[in-house]
Amino acid sequence: MLNFNVPPVKTGTGEPVWKVLIYDRFGQDIISPLLSVKELRDMGITLHLLLHTDRDAIPDVPAVYFVMPTEENIDRICQDLRNQLYENYFLNFISAISRSKLEDIASAALGASAVSQVAKVFDQYLNFITLEDDMFILCNQNKEVVSYRAVNRSDITDTEMENIMDTIVDSLFCFFVTLGAVPIIRCSRGNAAEMVAVKLDKKLRENLRDARNSLFTGDTMSAGQFSFQRPLLVLVDRNIDLATPLHHTWTYQALVHDVLDFHLNRVNLEEPSGLESLPVGARPKKKNIKSYDLTMADKFWQKYKGSPFPEVAESVQQELESYRAQEDEVKRLKSIMGLEGEDEGAISMLSDNTAKLTSAVSSLPELLEKKRLIDLHTNVATAVLEHIKTRKLDVYFEYEEKLMSKSTLDKSILDMISDPDAGTPEDKMRLFLIYYITSVQPPSEVDLEQYRKALTDAGCNLAPLNYVKQWKAFAKMTSAPANNTTKSKGLISRVMNTGSQFVIDGVKNLVLKQLNLPVTRILDSLIEMKSNPETDDYRYFDPKMLRGNDSSVPRNKNPFQEAIVFVVGGGNYIEYQNLVDYIKTKQGKHVLYGCSELFNASQFLKQLSQLGQK
The missing domain is CATH 3.40.50.1910 (Sec1/Munc18 (SM) protein, domain 2)
Known part of the structure; x- marks a missing residue:
């Protein structure tokens, strides 16, 4: 599509044909998890703009459109044709366009004497x-x-x-x-x-x-x-x-989605603010938001996104140590290259190390990319760890796993809700709803009233419970599948080994048991x-x-x-x-x-x- 709907063929100079990409919000959401700005540029996209923004005419450049066939979008495309914004128009619709809307475009092209400029019209069937x-x-x-x-x-x-x-x-x-x-x-x-x-x-x-x-x-x-x-x-x-979507999780990708602002493969983190004190009466500084893309191109993410969090923390540390060892080697070889030529010892070392240096320097881009990923995952994992520690998410995860697998509980649900140091009101409500959903026999009205009071005292909004209660009653009439949960042994837990720079003391290294x-x-x-x-x-x-x-x-x-x-x-x-x-x-x-x-x-x-x- 980005190559005018033909297989990629480079021009004689080896350069792609330069073009403009025009998309709506739907098109933007489809493209952004798949292609980075650099990858778009490699395909010849010099500029990518939203359809409904003020765009200047670039009459000698072709434009590739990728939009939904909505009334507003069709009107704007017709307006672009009338304004003669681009050299050629390659119209790609995310879903199939109706005949009447196609006729609207044809009429606009005819009225603007731009029929020959509408090069191609495609239904792309990419509405996901x-x-x-x-x-x-x-x-x-x-x-x-x-x-x-x-x-x-x-x-x-x-x-x-x-x-x-x-x-x-x-x-x-x-x-x-x-x-x-x-x-x-x-x-x-x-x-x-x-x-x-x-x-x-x-x-x-x-x-x-x-x-x-x-x-x-x-x-x-x-x-x-x-x-x-x-x-x-x-x-x-x-x-x-309904229990699984409320579950506190323990794997990296699911944790990032649960506790951070993770959206269409991009995570937004608030950068830690400086410790300097503000003058009296001054407005607090606006927190900087740093965005990171966690995509299929990120090798560390691909390898560890499904791993338990402590394993991820250890792996980040190992990657960092491995990088430092390689970095020191490159620095050492570079310093050898810069030594004075009269030094006979240096010259003999130089000839011995030339092959090594060539190898090290050629792997420098790879090394820098590795460093970028280490920094990225250090920041992301640190932000996740902060949530785990302050909210005791490891305790919630382990308790809920026991609830969902019908294992023996070492603490009552009431104690968990009443513990002022464990979790936010939302965490407590999630835990109670999982208990309520997975229990074969729902609690009696007397017990439920006791739970309601504990939840209210903990600052919880009880509205979700009202709905789940109705849902459970309806599900019971149609035989709820939650009763068929496979039995499983309790989770094994042990204290994490010391030595990781991620101060993960007190966070359990829970061994995941495969439970369908x-x-x-x-x-x-x-x-x-x-x-x-x-x-x-x-x-x-x-x-x-x-x-x-x-x-x-x-x-x-x-x-x-x-x-x-x-x-x-x-x-x-x-x-x-x-x-x-x-x-x-x-x-x-x-x-x-x-x-x-x-x-x-x-x-x-x-x-x-x-x-x-x-």
């Missing part, structure tokens, strides 16, 4: 955001439109629900067009996930029926990574598991075609079958090799990491995780609070 090689979300702009709260509001109208489902289905359709594969769809019954499945099956079926214009034939299929077997799409509803979360258990049953009470009544859709009949689960139960798990109502990094860990044990299998929105526990708690306000 890729955060990892194996993870995607639907949208970031207007995400409240498809949020858990939006889907579960008690006063939602049928029309509003239809619109939400259509938005989700449009994005999922784009995802499968990009993948170049038609999935087998499985979903639970009687919830939003089923509504999405029905609509997606219909949309895929209609596209396949029109053989001439089908997006799943010919060249598009070559894009698919699923060449031999079709993938399985497992659509699950957030309501099957509900979403992972559901996937395991469906990808392996196992019989399981949780999934036996899941509906089955095959958009390639002439007649849609959800009872026609094939008799030859071959396990799937590829699967996409998609959570309607929002997902999180805890679930994603659990799937990543699960699939490592399954040789030859591949899983992608997607969700309608990505939230951390704080954001999810806020939605529960809004739903629980009376």
Whole structure:
């Protein structure tokens, strides 16, 4: 797309064709996790601008547009044509543009005598955001439109629900067009996930029926990574598991998302303010915000994002020591190079070390990049550690793991809530909700009143509990899957070894036990075609079958090799990491995780609070 929709071919000089990239907020969110400014420049993008900003005319430069086909965007493109802003226009729409809007552009081009300048118009079918090689979300702009709260509001109208489902289905359709594969769809019954499945099956079926214009034939299929077997799409509803999104976690990526401002692979940290005292009456200085990109290009992040936090802290320290050793070697060799030529000893040392020096200097850029990553992760890990220590997050994590695995508790839930030194009011509410959700027998009204008082005394807002209480009552009527949680031994904990410069004393080095979360258990049953009470009544859709009949689960139960798990109502990094860990044990299998929105526990708690306000 950034190369005018043709395979990359360098010009005779080896330089790319210079161009301008114009995007809207949706396009910006799709591109920013994938490409850095440097990578855009390498592709010939000299300037990247938002569509709805004041832009000067650059009449001798082509422009690549990447926008949603909304009314406002089309009007602005027409205005650009009338103002003759660029040499040529390559229009790329994130979702398919309607014929009427296409005609609006044609009319504007005709009126501005710019028909020949509109070089290409493409439907890109890219209405989703890729955060990892194996993870995607639907949208970031207007995400409240498809949020858990939006889907579960008690006063939602049928029309509003239809619109939400259509938005989700449009994005999922784009995802499968990009993948170049038609999935087998499985979903639970009687919830939003089923509504999405029905609509997606219909949309895929209609596209396949029109053989001439089908997006799943010919060249598009070559894009698919699923060449031999079709993938399985497992659509699950957030309501099957409300405990996991509230869970205090212990792995690096999920912790960064939980306690820091981490958004579309970028983390924003407040730089520590200086210790100098301000004059009396002076305004406090505005805190500097430093942004770091945690992307697929970051080798340390890729290696350790799923690791327990103490392991990450140790690894940062080891990387730092390794870097210092290399840095000293380079400095030593450089100083040898600068010695006086008359010194016979220096000359003999110089000849011995020339090869070493060449090697060291050639690896200098790599060394500097290593230093940048060490500094980055030192800052990020230090910020995370600060939260762990002040809020006792290791204690919360261990306690919740025991709750979720039905292990023996060494402290009562009331003691945890009442401890003034352990966590924020939000931490306490998260813990209690997990206890309430995972308990087979909910507490009696007398006990609940006692818990309510303790939570109120701790400064908690009880609105989320009001909603979860209603949810639990409804889930009980439809047999809550939380009762089927796998039994597991308690977590082993030991004190961290001393010696790390990350002062991690008092923070437990908890050994993670692989425990499949509900979403992972559901996937395991469906990808392996196992019989399981949780999934036996899941509906089955095959958009390639002439007649849609959800009872026609094939008799030859071959396990799937590829699967996409998609959570309607929002997902999180805890679930994603659990799937990543699960699939490592399954040789030859591949899983992608997607969700309608990505939230951390704080954001999810806020939605529960809004739903629980009376």
